[in-house]
Amino acid sequence: MQKVTDNVYTDTTLRGCNPSVVVTSDGVVVIDPGQLPTKVVELRTFAEERGPIRFVINTEHHVDHIFGNYFFRGTGTVIANKGVDDNFMVVGPDLDPYEYAKEAVPTDDPEGAAIFPERDVYERDMNRPQVVFTGDVTLRVGEHVFELIHTPGHTPGQVAVYVPQERAVFTGDTVFSECQTWLMSSDVDGWLAALDRIAELDFDYLIPGHGPVTDKAYLEVQRSNLLDWVGAVAAAVAKGWSRRETMERVSFAERYPVDVGQGYMMNHIQTLNAAALWDKLSGTR
Ligand SMILES: [Zn+2]
Known part of the structure; x- marks a missing residue:
């Protein structure tokens, strides 16, 4: 684990999100346990x-x-926004989350196969949130305050976790640091508002959902990445490009690598991002 401050640890070297830990005088808080x-x-x-x-x-x-x-x-209380609970391991038309988690094991964690649960066992014991909230919520643990700030955009239940005593904010996937941004079914306007909300906080350490630990200045980089995607697809729509042409021709693959272990998804991310924005901006979906 990378030590970010005296009490904050994260791991940015794994496939999947950056799992993180905050140590307090009265126990530990885990932020996003990861997948492997x-x-x-x-x-x-x-x-x-x-x-x-x-x-x-x-x-x-x-x-x-x-x-x-x-x-x-059997450990701590799992807590999440209602938007997380509503969508927890829901199988969509394109993705079965259980299979997607399983798919990563042979390549990224071969030893994990021995403890990877069968689907029925997993579904019984998936440990979904025990505390579900709407809006924002504040936790006090020992001397520390954790402000769980609802920042929908990347997903509906997105939260940022602000820990003022550590001058740290865990943004989740509202920030992809120096790696490709997955837009998927995101609400980009909400996402931009989320960046504004995080910018109001007073902090030095920004622990992103993916990629290296960064700082407040990166919020503007993330904003540009979103605006560049929207601008490029809006221009494509204005030129009358079809959905297919937009998927083939709009790409930001050169800008960043894909986060750890998922380089093979580069083309998928580009076409998915382009198609999702084309659907919104052309008003056809
Ligand atoms: Zn993620």
Whole structure:
């Protein structure tokens, strides 16, 4: 684990999100346990060595942020916004989250196969949020305050976790630091508002959902990345490009690599982002 401050740890080297830990005088708070089985178990051990686990926070419902809850069952209280709970491991037309979690194991965590649960076992014990909230919520743990700020955009249940004592904010996937941004079914206007909301906070350390730890200035970089995508697809729509032409011709693949372990998804991300924006901006969906 990378030590960010005296009490904040994260791991930006894994496939999937950046799982993180905050140590307080009265136990530990885990933010997004991650998805790779042996890595999640290591994270749990790391956390328990520093105190009882008080809370496990999920910043969004995507599988890389929630799958590891299974390995934290029987520890701290799992807490998330209602938007996370509503979408928790819901199988969509394009993605079965259980299969997507399973798919990563042979390549990224072969030893994890031995402890990867069968689907029926997982579904029984997935450890979904026990506390579900709307809007914002504040947790007090020991001397620390955790402000869970609802920042919908990337997903409907997105939260940022602000820990003023550590001058740190965990943005979840509202920030993809120096790696490709997954727009998927995002609400980009909401996402831009989320960046504004985070910019109002007073902090030095920005722990993103993916990519290296960064700082407040990166909020503007993320904003530009979103606006560049929207601008390029809006221009394509204005020129009368079809959905297919837009998917083939609009790409920001040169700008960043894909986050750890998913380089093979580059073309998928580009075409998915372009298609999703084309659907919105052309008014056809
Ligand atoms: Zn993510």
